[in-house]
Amino acid sequence: MDGFYKAFGKKDGPAAVPDILQKAGAPTDALSLGVDALLVRMPGRMVLIDTGLGPKVGGVLMQSLALAKVSPADITDVLITHSHGDHVGGLSSADGKLAFPNATIRMTRAEWAFMQSQPGNAALVATITPKVTPFDPGAVVMPGIRAVPLSGHTPGHSGYEITSDSQKLLDMGDTAHSAIVSLARPEWIIGYDTDGEQGRQRRTAELAKLAASGEHVFSPHFPFPGLGQIVKAGTAYRWQPVKR
Template identity: 35%
Template structure:
């Protein structure tokens, strides 16, 4: 019962009972205030939208604290500080880790799997969000990886077992050939060697079960869902295009890490890029196409739910998050 209703009813009581009713109302309000203790975590997180007849659910795996000053290249410290301050964020930047569940009506496809607990306690919450959204891991038919970096594929495996037992895992052959090659691992830096190890462990149970099927470049993987090559960040980095009834949503992985910087200055790269010039060129190419067509784009590291539009703005771009709407 609301406070206003209680007040109305109290006014209609006899003068003798009014003090008792008022005391009861004050006591109830005090108890309610005491019960509503603040909650410190924003998990689980999911957001549903439709692309034509295809349901897309953004799933939060949590966040990762990214040291922008150490990793971003092509921007001065002064300019970086100004960009971050203007966006009301600090360095390290708390960056969303998002995955996307695509329900075509015939197939349930998960795009990326989050960090699976290999980063810190702020990430690795994908399964909590998946279950809150009304789905179970054993319902997922296919998993499409944007690339084989830990915060995108480590959620595939837990204690040596497949988290998605029914699913076939797919990734670009160029990325698989690179990250699963022992010769490349031997030549890699210390931090990249960890990336190789996580990729090997995450995919091992799927490879053993015959559930890993790489693809080659652009192409339709399921009706309404296609791969789009965005090489540069890694040798086989991919995006995925969801299309239905004339509507389109491009789901990207690490095309962008720090929105406050890389939208207005898209030539800023990150130390994890395998080929920074190719990554820079692919970012502009993809952003131009999405902006010109006024279509939706979703990003693994854009603030959750990470879905919105891109608008050209001078030599860069401006991010316009999707307008919140209830799924119908």
């Protein structure tokens, strides 16, 4: 837990984190973060955004897809927000093969270059390379889904805005990690960001925009199902989950 506190209070002091949790009525001895993916059913496509941790470290994406009556072969596209292990770990199966054999894997060019540069990704990169189609920041990756540049957390970190008729939903990736701490103190530099200052700028700007627009959001580390809205709360923000 101390590690999480240090990540969120990198420059401002980890001791401030329990105070924020207490004010929100949350336990101060545990900080739980979800790890979720987003399944998007579209005409002629079955799109998965991120893949979680993977089966080698306890990921249950395949079980979740089965509950939704979706097989790995049904997935036509996998969109990656960024290449951290809790988002790309599920791209390969336990035996190192492609988890989604019929899917095109899409991420920004900058993120693909970053992923290839990390020695720990060598085996996964070798597995997925034939399936990867990189794109430029802000591209329309397919009809109804537009990439939203959110670099800072990683060099090519990207959100995905899904549009259906007049409705919009933004998968904001790791723009914010905690539904409590990240929204109460969006200006804090997060230890997980490769470029802390750029991450801070992106986070504060994006949260302000989302609060002003009322657009619905998916955040993979917020409490399941990670769907809701960013709401202005004084000088900061709070999370308004969808009603289930």
